[in-house]
Amino acid sequence: MLSVAESSPTLRKTALNTVHRQMGAKMVDFGGWDMPVEYPATGGVLAEHLAVRTGVGIFDVSHMGDIRFTGPQALDAVQHISMNDAARLVPGQAHYSAMLYPEATFVDDIIVHKIADEHYLFVINAGTREKDAGWVEQNVGGFRCTAENVSDDYTQIAIQGPRAQELLQKLTDAGLAQIKNYWFTFGSVCGLKNTMIARTGYTGEDGFEIYIPADPAISARVWHEVLAAGKEFGAIACGLGARNTLRLEARMALYGHEISESINVFEAGLERWCKLEKPEFIGKAALERIKAQGVKRTLVGLEMIERGIARDGYPIVDDSGSQIGCVTSGSLAPFLKKNIALAYVPPRKAEIGSVLNVEIRGQKVKAKVVPTPFYKRPKK
Amino acid sequence: MNYPSSLKYTKDDEWLKIEGDTGVVGITDYAQNALGDIVFVELPKVGAEITAGKPFGTVESVKAVSELFAPANGTVTAINEELAKSPEKVNQDPYGAWMVKIKLKDAGEAGKLMSSADYEKYASERG
Numbered sequence A: 001m002l003s004v005a006e007s008s009p010t011l012r013k014t015a016l017n018t019v020h021r022q023m024g025a026k027m028v029d030f031g032g033w034d035m036p037v038e039y040p041a042t043g044g045v046l047a048e049h050l051a052v053r054t055g056v057g058i059f060d061v062s063h064m065g066d067i068r069f070t071g072p073q074a075l076d077a078v079q080h081i082s083m084n085d086a087a088r089l090v091p092g093q094a095h096y097s098a099m100l101y102p103e104a105t106f107v108d109d110i111i112v113h114k115i116a117d118e119h120y121l122f123v124i125n126a127g128t129r130e131k132d133a134g135w136v137e138q139n140v141g142g143f144r145c146t147a148e149n150v151s152d153d154y155t156q157i158a159i160q161g162p163r164a165q166e167l168l169q170k171l172t173d174a175g176l177a178q179i180k181n182y183w184f185t186f187g188s189v190c191g192l193k194n195t196m197i198a199r200t201g202y203t204g205e206d207g208f209e210i211y212i213p214a215d216p217a218i219s220a221r222v223w224h225e226v227l228a229a230g231k232e233f234g235a236i237a238c239g240l241g242a243r244n245t246l247r248l249e250a251r252m253a254l255y256g257h258e259i260s261e262s263i264n265v266f267e268a269g270l271e272r273w274c275k276l277e278k279p280e281f282i283g284k285a286a287l288e289r290i291k292a293q294g295v296k297r298t299l300v301g302l303e304m305i306e307r308g309i310a311r312d313g314y315p316i317v318d319d320s321g322s323q324i325g326c327v328t329s330g331s332l333a334p335f336l337k338k339n340i341a342l343a344y345v346p347p348r349k350a351e352i353g354s355v356l357n358v359e360i361r362g363q364k365v366k367a368k369v370v371p372t373p374f375y376k377r378p379k380k
Numbered sequence B: 001m002n003y004p005s006s007l008k009y010t011k012d013d014e015w016l017k018i019e020g021d022t023g024v025v026g027i028t029d030y031a032q033n034a035l036g037d038i039v040f041v042e043l044p045k046v047g048a049e050i051t052a053g054k055p056f057g058t059v060e061s062v063k064a065v066s067e068l069f070a071p072a073n074g075t076v077t078a079i080n081e082e083l084a085k086s087p088e089k090v091n092q093d094p095y096g097a098w099m100v101k102i103k104l105k106d107a108g109e110a111g112k113l114m115s116s117a118d119y120e121k122y123a124s125e126r127g
Helices: A017-022 A045-054 A074-081 A126-139 A164-169 A216-233 A240-249 A284-293 B029-035 B116-126
Strands: A026-030 A033-038 A057-060 A065-070 A093-100 A106-116 A119-124 A146-149 A154-160 A184-189 A192-198 A207-213 A236-238 A298-304 A315-317 A323-333 A338-345 A355-360 A363-370 B014-019 B022-027 B038-042 B055-061 B065-069 B074-079 B100-104
Touching: A017 A033, A017 A216, A033 A045, A033 A240, A045 A057, A045 A236, A045 A240, A057 A216, A065 A074, A065 A126, A074 A119, A074 A126, A093 A126, A106 A126, A106 A192, A119 A126, A126 A146, A154 A164, A154 A216, A164 A207, A164 A216, A207 A216, A240 A323, A240 A338, A298 A323, A298 A355, A315 A338, A323 A355, A338 A355, A338 A363
Parallel strands: A057 A236
Antiparallel strands: A026 A033, A057 A154, A065 A119, A065 A146, A093 A106, A106 A119, A154 A207, A184 A192, A192 A207, A298 A338, A298 A363, A315 A323, A315 A355, A323 A338, A355 A363, B014 B022, B022 B100, B038 B055, B055 B065, B074 B100
């Protein structure tokens, strides 16, 4: 039996870290976390991506963070820092949103869950846990609301794919068919009472995320039970490699790439989740200015038409070689079997069908602007 | 891991098969395993000069781009066209999925590369 290699002591670990290593996962430092990028024993990143698109895949996403808001002014506090309109949520409903700086650029993108009139939960990115907690503390002090960073309390497991509901239904008493997309409930999962079960995810497929106690023994038990229950559907463990290719095909933003402290909501094309009709929120004034002035760059989807893979950070250049834009994320799309990318380009080059040059190791390689999302799951 | 004894090896994980003054080049089992699924291979044109220790192409996995380093000095006489359509062949059969054939400048120099036993030791030290 091979010894399970130890990770660097300075990297943070989820409660499932030992399990991933026992499964022979290839581990990587992701934003200071020791995380599985793929599991070679069950096929690796391409197999994992295809499992999610055709059956079901299981992800440990416990590195994500969680901030709870409670109190008589919890809604007001949330409304002040979140760009979407949380007043539209009813208990059991969630939505995609973002916290913005006054310049209308991104602190982070988030999922806002309304648990009760005085109880909201933000799920936030791993790499921005501390920054987000600091931002919240700085900005909700004036409200009768308690904001708690409960990130370390939960192991979060994502079960994603067309067979996800069948898999999870075997393990829970909650009626999953009644939970609509972006809604959640509480139920017993693997014998654990009052577990939050959300129909959310980052893959472009149907699926669920469950939030269980971050205890290593409990987390390992549930992880193995989920994989066992999923065996008949072809379920395999999936790492961050597949997580990235899946979200890219579905045109979902990754913080630090499509959204960041220097990119605004309109540039990123996320205005659908930004409710300017709200009377007040951080970033609103800047958004109105930007809306009036227009943007200098816009996010587009690209498909390579000459041989080559556009990757994160590669320049978009005009025919004379001058840089006019930048690839934010790019890869082979394992399900679509094409090389795709998201990129910021000047609005005049953003028309569908526009042909652009991606500079790949000094060479201009042609790509065309295509509609996004690149992949949309089939309607049931 | 498999390292045929008839081949020579480099510290950059390429293998070289010497047949008279022709060299055949590919990447080792260790390399393909470390890379994971290979999705793209970029090779030089026939006629290109390659220089020992310098990059002559790239091999890409889903996540990363890796340079290919020439094991010896020479001129490219053939490239494996199959790898454009089927890069996964490198994972499936790293010693059968040759990348380039070269006319060696100096077969004697090329013979000084690592043996299979030395390379196996080197690979196992890296984990």
